Each structure stands twice: as C-alpha cells, then as structure tokens.
Amino acid sequence: MSPIAIIALIIGIPSLLLLAYVFVRGSTGLRRYILTRIVLTLPMIFILATMVFFILRILPGDPVSSALGPKGTPEMIQSIRTQLGLNDPLIVQYGRFLWSMVTLRFGNSLVGGHRPIVDEMSERFPATLELIVPASILALLVGVYGGALAAAKRKRALDFSLRIYSVVIYSLPIFWFGLVLQLFFGVRLRWLPISGRIDAVIGTSLKTITNIYSLDALLTGNWPAFFSVLQHLILPTLTLGLILSGVFVRMTRINVIETMQADYIAAARARGIRERVLIYGHALKNAMIPVITLIGLQVAILLAGAVLTETVFSWPGMGSYLVERISARDYTAVQSVITVFAMLVALISLAVDVIYSLVDPRVRY
Amino acid sequence: MKHQKWFVLASVVLVASVLLGACGPAPTPTAAPTQAPATQAPAATQAPAAAPTAAATTAASNPDTIIIGTTDKVASLDSADAYAIRDWEVLYNISEGLIRWVPGTTNLEPGLATDLGTISPDGLTYTFTLKDGIKFGDGTPLTATVYAAQLNRLLTIGPKCPNDVADSLAVPYVQSITAPDDKTIVFKLKSKIAFFPQILAGAPYVASDPNIFKADACNLFPTAPIYGVGPWYVSQYNPDEQMVFEPNPYYTGDMKPQVKQVIVRFFSDPNTMALAVQSGEIDVAWRLLSPDQLTQLKNVSSLKIGTINGGRIQFLVLNHTMKPFDDPNVDKAIASAIDRNAIADTVYGGQVSPLYSQVPPGFLGASQSFDTMYSAPNLDQAKKYLEASGYSATNPLKIEMWYPPEHYGASTAAWMQVIKTQLEATGEIQVTLQAQEWSTYVPALTGGKAYGAGVLGWFFDYPDPSNYLDPFVYNRGEGTNVTIPATGSDTGTPINDKAKQLVALLQQADTETDQTKRAELYKQAQDIYADLVVTVPIFFSAEHVVYQNYISGMSSIASPDTLNIGPNILFNYSVLSKKSQ
Numbered sequence: 001m002s003p004i005a006i007i008a009l010i011i012g013i014p015s016l017l018l019l020a021y022v023f024v025r026g027s028t029g030l031r032r033y034i035l036t037r038i039v040l041t042l043p044m045i046f047i048l049a050t051m052v053f054f055i056l057r058i059l060p061g062d063p064v065s066s067a068l069g070p071k072g073t074p075e076m077i078q079s080i081r082t083q084l085g086l087n088d089p090l091i092v093q094y095g096r097f098l099w100s101m102v103t104l105r106f107g108n109s110l111v112g113g114h115r116p117i118v119d120e121m122s123e124r125f126p127a128t129l130e131l132i133v134p135a136s137i138l139a140l141l142v143g144v145y146g147g148a149l150a151a152a153k154r155k156r157a158l159d160f161s162l163r164i165y166s167v168v169i170y171s172l173p174i175f176w177f178g179l180v181l182q183l184f185f186g187v188r189l190r191w192l193p194i195s196g197r198i199d200a201v202i203g204t205s206l207k208t209i210t211n212i213y214s215l216d217a218l219l220t221g222n223w224p225a226f227f228s229v230l231q232h233l234i235l236p237t238l239t240l241g242l243i244l245s246g247v248f249v250r251m252t253r254i255n256v257i258e259t260m261q262a263d264y265i266a267a268a269r270a271r272g273i274r275e276r277v278l279i280y281g282h283a284l285k286n287a288m289i290p291v292i293t294l295i296g297l298q299v300a301i302l303l304a305g306a307v308l309t310e311t312v313f314s315w316p317g318m319g320s321y322l323v324e325r326i327s328a329r330d331y332t333a334v335q336s337v338i339t340v341f342a343m344l345v346a347l348i349s350l351a352v353d354v355i356y357s358l359v360d361p362r363v364r365y
Numbered sequence: 366m367k368h369q370k371w372f373v374l375a376s377v378v379l380v381a382s383v384l385l386g387a388c389g390p391a392p393t394p395t396a397a398p399t400q401a402p403a404t405q406a407p408a409a410t411q412a413p414a415a416a417p418t419a420a421a422t423t424a425a426s427n428p429d430t431i432i433i434g435t436t437d438k439v440a441s442l443d444s445a446d447a448y449a450i451r452d453w454e455v456l457y458n459i460s461e462g463l464i465r466w467v468p469g470t471t472n473l474e475p476g477l478a479t480d481l482g483t484i485s486p487d488g489l490t491y492t493f494t495l496k497d498g499i500k501f502g503d504g505t506p507l508t509a510t511v512y513a514a515q516l517n518r519l520l521t522i523g524p525k526c527p528n529d530v531a532d533s534l535a536v537p538y539v540q541s542i543t544a545p546d547d548k549t550i551v552f553k554l555k556s557k558i559a560f561f562p563q564i565l566a567g568a569p570y571v572a573s574d575p576n577i578f579k580a581d582a583c584n585l586f587p588t589a590p591i592y593g594v595g596p597w598y599v600s601q602y603n604p605d606e607q608m609v610f611e612p613n614p615y616y617t618g619d620m621k622p623q624v625k626q627v628i629v630r631f632f633s634d635p636n637t638m639a640l641a642v643q644s645g646e647i648d649v650a651w652r653l654l655s656p657d658q659l660t661q662l663k664n665v666s667s668l669k670i671g672t673i674n675g676g677r678i679q680f681l682v683l684n685h686t687m688k689p690f691d692d693p694n695v696d697k698a699i700a701s702a703i704d705r706n707a708i709a710d711t712v713y714g715g716q717v718s719p720l721y722s723q724v725p726p727g728f729l730g731a732s733q734s735f736d737t738m739y740s741a742p743n744l745d746q747a748k749k750y751l752e753a754s755g756y757s758a759t760n761p762l763k764i765e766m767w768y769p770p771e772h773y774g775a776s777t778a779a780w781m782q783v784i785k786t787q788l789e790a791t792g793e794i795q796v797t798l799q800a801q802e803w804s805t806y807v808p809a810l811t812g813g814k815a816y817g818a819g820v821l822g823w824f825f826d827y828p829d830p831s832n833y834l835d836p837f838v839y840n841r842g843e844g845t846n847v848t849i850p851a852t853g854s855d856t857g858t859p860i861n862d863k864a865k866q867l868v869a870l871l872q873q874a875d876t877e878t879d880q881t882k883r884a885e886l887y888k889q890a891q892d893i894y895a896d897l898v899v900t901v902p903i904f905f906s907a908e909h910v911v912y913q914n915y916i917s918g919m920s921s922i923a924s925p926d927t928l929n930i931g932p933n934i935l936f937n938y939s940v941l942s943k944k945s946q
Binding site for chain 2: 061071072076079083112115120179186203204314323324
C-alpha cells in the first residue's frame with residue numbers, strides 16, 4: 001500500500017467515523033447541510049480543475065522545450081510531445097485529465113523522470129502534512145493563548161506588546177523570517193539544522209511506512225530518527241506557525257474582549273468568580289467560535305505559506321513541488337496538486353462547519 | 366491555570382527538542398555498509414545501515430560519510446536516456462565505459478577496455494577488448510556480449526525514452542555495436558568523426574546492469590540498489606531528498622572509495638545550500654551557487670572554494686535571416702560595441718571571464734577571433750559599421766533583445782542592461798530589452814522565427830570544439846539561421862558564401878584525426894565565425910565547489926584543490942577523503 005493511501009486511511013477513517021457520528025446524532029437540518037455541502041463540493045472541484053486545465057494550456061510555454069532547452073531539436077521536441085500525448089486534440093487531453101482525476105491516478109509527470117504523479121505525491125504530501133500540522137498547532141497555541149492574555153491585560157504593556165507582535169509577525173515575509181532563524185539558530189549558534197526533514201546519515205536508517213517521518217520513526221521505534229525529525233521540524237514550524245499566529249492573536253483578543261462585556265460574564269463576576277477563571281474558563285470558550293471559523297479560512301493561507309517555507313528550508317513537500325513544476329510547465333503535476341489542495345481546503349472547511357455545530361449547540365442548520 | 370499549564374508544557378517540549386539536539390551526545394557513526402565477499406553477491410535488498418544512537422547536526426561528526434549538497438535534480442538513471450549533468454555524475458560513479466576521463470582533466474585513458482582501442486584505416490570501425498574479471502555490483506559478470514546488448518539499447522529504445530540522449534549522442538554517429546566474442550566490442554560508425562572517442566567516454570556508453578535495465582524498456586528510476594561496474598552503487602534513493610552511495614564490493618579498478626558512504630542531498634534553493642555548508646550540515650556544496658553566495662562563503666575560515674575553469678559560456682544569438690540582423694554591418698556594430706570586461710567586473714565581480722570566441726580557452730584550437738577582429742569596445746568602429754548601413758543619431762538602429770529572467774540566474778537581467786547601455790553609448794542604437802519565461806523563450810529563440818536576438822548559454826556534451834561550433838552553424842544553428850535545414854543535407858543550406866565556407870571547414874575538422882591540422886581548421890573556422898558574427902560570445906564562467914577544510918581530494922592526480930573535478934565537471938566520489946575531527 002502506498003504511503004498516501006495509508007495517510008488517507010489514517011485521516012479518512014476517524015473523519016468518516018466523526019462524520020457518521022454527527023450524521024446519526026445530529027439534527028435533520030445538520031444532516032441535510034452536510035449532504036448539501038458534499039454535493040456542492042464535487043462541482044466546485046470540477047470547475048476549479050477545469051479552469052486550471054485550460055489556464056495552463058493558454059499560458060505560453062511548453063514542458064518539452066523547457067526541459068530540453070537549446071539542445072532539443074524540433075524533431076526531438078515533436079517526438080516527445082507525441083509520446084506524452086501533448087499533440088492530441090485538447091478535448092482528448094481534457095477527457096484523459098478528467099478520467100485521471102476521477103480515478104485519482106493523476107497521470108504521469110511531463111518532465112524529469114516522467115514518474116506517476118501519485119508516486120511523487122506519496123513522497124511530497126506527507127512532508128507537507130508533517131510541516132503544516134505542528135505549524136497549525138503552534139499558531140493556535142501562541143495565537144489563542146496570546147490573544148486571551150492580551151484581552152486579560154487589556155490596555156496594559158503586555159496587551160500593547162502582543163498587539164504589536166501580532167501585526168509585526170503577520171506582516172513579515174516568510175522567506176525573510178525563515179532566513180533569519182536559519183542564520184541565528186543554524187549558522188551562528190549551530191543548535192538546529194536548517195534544511196531537510198531528517199539528518200542525512202540518520203535518514204538512511206529510517207524505514208518509511210507513511211512517509212511522515214516522525215510517525216514512521218515512532219512506529220519503527222527508531223528514536224534517533226524521531227529526535228532528528230523533531231529537530232528538523234523546529235525552524236520550519238516556528239517560521240510558519242509564528243507568522244500565522246499573528247492573526248489568531250488579534251482575532252482571539254477582540255472576541256474575548258467582546259465576550260467579557262456579555263451579561264453572563266457580569267453575572268459571574270458579581271458572584272465573585274475570579275477574573276482568570278472568567279477569562280480562560282468562560283469567555284475564551286465562547287470566543288473560540290469565530291476563531292474556529294478562522295482556522296478553516298487559514299488552511300488555504302497555510303498551504304500558501306508552506307510553499308515558501310518549504311522552499312526556504314529545502315523541505316521536499318507539495319509546496320516546493322508546485323513551484324518547481326509551474327516553472328517547468330508540468331501540466332499534469334500542477335493541475336493535480338491544485339486539485340488536491342482544493343479538495344483539502346473544501347474538506348477542512350466542511351469539517352470546520354461540522355465541528356462548529358458540535359462546539360456551539362446554538363448553531364442550527 | 367489549566368491553560369497556562371498546557372502552554373508551559375508545550376513550551377517545555379519545544380525547548381527540550383532544541384536542547385536534545387544541541388546538547389545530545391555525539392552520534393555513533395553508521396555501521397560499515399554490508400560488504401559482500403568477493404565470491405558472494407550482496408543481498409538484492411540491502412539492509413539499512415545501523416542507526417546512530419543520537420541526533421547529529423553537523424556532517425563533520427560522521428568520519429566515514431561524506432555529505433554532498435547539490436541543487437541539480439535527477440531526471441533519469443538509465444544510461445540509454447540520461448542527459449543531465451546530475452544524471453551523468455551518478456552514472457560515472459556507479460559505472461564506467463570502455464574509455465574514461467583521467468580525473469581532473471579532459472584526457473582519455475582506458476576504462477573497461479585494455480587500451481584506447483584500434484581504429485580501422487577508413488576511420489569507421491572502432492574495436493575494443495574488455496579487461497578480465499569485471500562484474501556488476503550484483504555479481505553479474507560483464508562480457509562483451511552483455512555490454513554490446515546493453516549499448517544497443519541506445520540505438521533501439523533510446524530514441525523513445527523521454528530525455529532522448531540517443532538522438533544527440535548515438536543515433537547520428539553509430540551504425541551498429543556488436544560483440545564478435547566475449548572479449549571484443551566493435552563499433553561501426555555512419556561516417557568518420559574525429560571526436561568519437563570523446564563521445565564514447567560519455568555517460569551514455571557506460572555499462573548498465575542487464576538485470577536492472579532491460580532491452581525493451583527505458584527504466585528511468587530503478588528501485589535501489591542500483592548497480593553498475595564502477596566503484597560505487599546506489600544503496601538508497603529518496604527522490605528530491607537524498608541519494609546514498611556505498612562501495613561496490615565487486616569493483617576491481619583503481620578508483621577505490623576512500624570512505625564508506627557518500628550521501629548526495631538535494632536542495633531546492635542554492636541559498637539554503639550555502640547556509641548548510643556554512644553551518645557544517647553538509648561537507649561539500651557542488652553546483653550552483655551564485656556569485657553573491659560565493660563571496661559570502663569566501664570569508665568563512667572553515668571552508669575552501671575550488672574554482673574549475675569549465676566550459677559554461679553565455680552569448681548572444683543573432684538571427685541572420687531576420688531584420689535588422691540580416692545586415693552584416695549591424696551584427697559587426699554590435700560585436701564592436703560590447704565591453705565584456707565591464708560585464709565581468711560590474712555584474713559578476715570578476716567571477717566570470719570575457720569570452721572572445723565561441724570556443725572557450727583551453728579547448729583545441731581556441732582563438733581570440735572576436736578580440737582580434739573587433740577590439741571591442743570600439744565605439745568609433747561600431748559607428749562606422751552603422752553609418753555604412755545608413756544609421757545615424759537622427760536615424761538610429763532600433764533593436765529588440767530578449768532574455769530569460771530566471772533560467773541563467775537573476776544576473777542575466779543586469780548584464781543585458783549593461784549591454785543595452787553599451788550599445789546605446791554609440792548614440793546610434795536604441796535597444797528595447799524584453800524578458801520572457803524560459804519555456805516560452807527557448808523555442809521562440811532557437812526556432813529562428815520569432816526573436817531577432819537573445820541570450821543563450823551552453824555547456825558541452827563532450828569536450829571538443831565541434832560541440833561549441835557545429836550546433837550554432839548547422840541546421841538553423843539554434844536560431845542563428847546561418848544555414849537553413851534542407852532535405853538530404855546533414856548541415857542545412859548555408860545562407861551565403863561565408864556561411865558555406867564555414868560549414869565546409871567545420872565538416873573537414875569533424876573528420877580530421879590529426880590534432881594539429883584539426884586545431885588549425887578550427888582556428889580558421891573561428892575567424893569566419895567572428896566575421897559572420899554567428900553569435901556574440903560574452904563570457905565564460907567557472908564552476909565552484911565549496912568544501913569543509915577537513916575534506917580533500919587525491920593529491921596524486923590532477924586538480925586536488927577542486928576535489929579533482931576537471932573542466933568536464935566530472936565529480937568522482939572515490940577521490941574524496943575526510944580527516945577525523
């Protein structure tokens with residue numbers, strides 16, 4: 001079984017169980033809503049994939065000429081284009097593309113080794129997952145806690161500091177921030193590795209199962225590999241996670257401040273409940289509803305941020321793959337990656353809406 | 366309080382991870398790769414090396430392993446298909462051809478053959494005898510029959526493989542490859558060519574393992590282990606991450622590995638690779654660091670930088686059938702006005718050298734024809750050429766010049782701007798610079814129908830002047846259009862008498878086996894090339910290898926300062942050794 005299939009199972013089975021639970025226990029309105037969302041997601045992905053397919057063909061440039069460079073003769077270029085099916089009528093290519101999407105086979109890459117896209121994604125997607133999950137957790141931890149802290153210390157020095165932090169960190173270019181961390185922790189202090197997913201030598205001893213290296217190291221009990229992966233994760237996670245935390249700090253702060261003005265908070269305060277418990281026990285929970293919505297919206301930004309982070313840290317994930325293949329005009333790879341990204345964003349958006357209904361019983365669909 | 370505890374716990378985990386890495390005990394080196402006894406084949410699937418006991422953050426701490434960083438990508442590992450520098454480097458390290466390059470030079474020596482072969486009097490038949498006892502890394506003996514069958518893949522399935530090296534370096538030259546007995550290999554050529562030994566020393570002609578590379582299919586990415594008959598075999602390969610080389614237990618040649626493991630790590634960004642070598646994460650950074658990065662690394666005391674005067678050139682292509690470049694005076698005016706030294710100094714800080722012929726210095730017959738003929742920069746002479754064609758300050762020559770903004774690095778835009786300034790300094794030329802993304806740019810320029818002038822770079826397939834001149838003259842010449850493709854002609858029809866003379870000289874040089882006569886022919890050809898201004902050579906650049914002080918090449922062979930990498934930029938990992946830290 002390919003790593004991507006294993007990951008799909010790891011993520012898919014709990015997601016399906018959750019969905020089934022919500023579907024069975026939820027209201028009729030919620031069931032109808034979930035079904036509608038699923039049905040609407042399919043045409044959305046179809047329209048997006050179609051747009052990507054045609055936009056790529058309209059753009060100037062040719063994958064074969066790009067790969068062969070000046071050494072490619074017109075005869076060689078035509079011969080290879082024919083082999084790759086690029087000389088077929090556009091409608092034939094489109095039909096082939098749609099079929100490859102339906103079967104989730106995605107076809108073969110048009111450049112380099114012309115490998116199956118599924119194989120390339122099996123290597124790349126787990127790397128991106130391994131980066132964006134801890135980055136999201138870090139962004140949430142720093143963002144939510146920082147936002148609540150700023151609200152608790154409203155109009156004091158800490159509040160001002162956190163507000164400045166949130167604006168400054170969010171406006172930093174990712175590649176610059178990553179470079180600064182690399183120079184300080186990697187080159188100057190030599191505490192942390194600055195590139196790759198695992199130490200080159202230790203990596204030779206890691207048996208891959210899912211291609212999520214931390215998970216594989218745990219599953220095989222390879223502790224040196226596990227700690228090496230953690231080490232390699234720190235700087236990319238800090239780069240992506242801290243930059244995304246800025247918007248969560250601001251969002252949480254505003255919502256906690258608003259919630260703190262609610263009547264039930266005033267009532268609780270009148271009963272003598274301590275301010276800290278009010279903020280973290282009562283206000284923060286209620287302020288989390290819009291923050292959860294924001295998490296769904298941030299997924300697309302997270303994936304875009306991963307593109308830059310992966311490039312800066314030579315992290316072989318989907319982001320750096322997309323960048324490489326766009327410049328090589330690798331149509332099949334680009335359209336496949338964008339379709340997968342679109343599916344991911346749509347599914348997470350659906351999951352957020354479902355979680356929304358679980359977190360806030362007042363929400364009715 | 367509950368939230369605060371979780372936050373503190375998360376922070377502790379984060380800090381602990383940093384400390385584990387920073388303060389952990391030194392790692393135990395990996396176990397030596399499983400060495401099969403000389404009589405026993407290694408297991409088909411190699412067991413992974415034993416895991417070190419702790420995390421490592423620097424390459425220095427692994428005395429038996431050398432880590433090489435690169436930004437090059439692997440496109441194919443099938444010798445019947447591979448056509449990229451990285452692919453060839455892998456093939457040269459895991460296998461060998463009948464003849465090979467002497468490390469650090471562009472001289473030839475016997476490889477798998479007992480000598481440099483015998484050539485028939487008509488120059489069409491090359492015969493080689495195989496050395497005894499050659500085996501692939503999986504124990505399969507290499508016989509002439511096996512070798513010839515594998516080489517025939519170049520002629521049969523090679524042209525159908527995606528990178529199609531065969532149509533450039535085999536099909537045009539080789540008629541047949543046969544093995545009359547188990548020791549003899551015979552090449553019959555389609556026509557006499559003087560540089561066939563150079564082609565034969567190339568990666569397409571190394572011995573490939575018949576158990577991995579079948580006769581009827583291209584196999585671009587075989588599953589590791591990947592064996593050849595060279596000093597190394599590929600024991601692991603994670604695309605876009607790293608490729609692991611370990612010594613071939615059956616190798617009996619003279620280039621035995623000095624270390625137990627070489628790991629090639631792939632970087633997507635040269636800047637990250639520069640930081641990685643600076644931080645000690647990798648031992649060697651090999652291709653392609655920018656001038657800025659090299660300047661920065663020069664100040665790091667723990668590093669050495671080897672400069673290889675390679676054959677990478679940059680030049681302007683002028684389309685001789687498109688206005689206004691169909692006017693010889695316009696072409697000569699451009700050749701006269703360009704100051705190459707200014708480009709080398711101001712844009713590259715002296716890290717490239719001015720180029721006055723399409724054939725860079727060091728190659729057979731290389732001349733300085735453009736310098737002799739135009740003494741550039743010579744603005745007065747440029748004006749004379751322009752005025753001879755009716756251009757003046759009030760009626761300036763207006764030209765468009767194209768370049769790819771990213772393919773040859775960000776500096777391309779800078780030096781094209783310098784060229785624009787230099788040409789406009791004549792007061793009689795107005796230049797419009799146009800940038801176009803590479804995949805669109807290449808067919809537009811080399812197709813010879815869309816762009817009048819543009820930038821191109823070149824690196825040889827085999828180190829011979831013919832590979833610098835023929836492609837820009839024959840069959841549309843990559844957009845120079847000094848010849849037009851014609852049915853039944855190998856070179857195309859020359860557009861004028863000078864082009865005809867040039868084609869005749871090049872054809873003569875292609876078949877001349879006397880090196881002195883050949884050099885003279887190329888000198889004459891370069892003069893006509895400069896007179897025609899087929900292209901305008903601008904500069905040639907060196908390659909740089911950056912390595913830690915504790916890494917060294919072999920002092921007994923040429924170019925130890927560049928880790929024995931010679932002008933053909935062939936990096937032989939067997940020369941590398943590592944002093945203990």
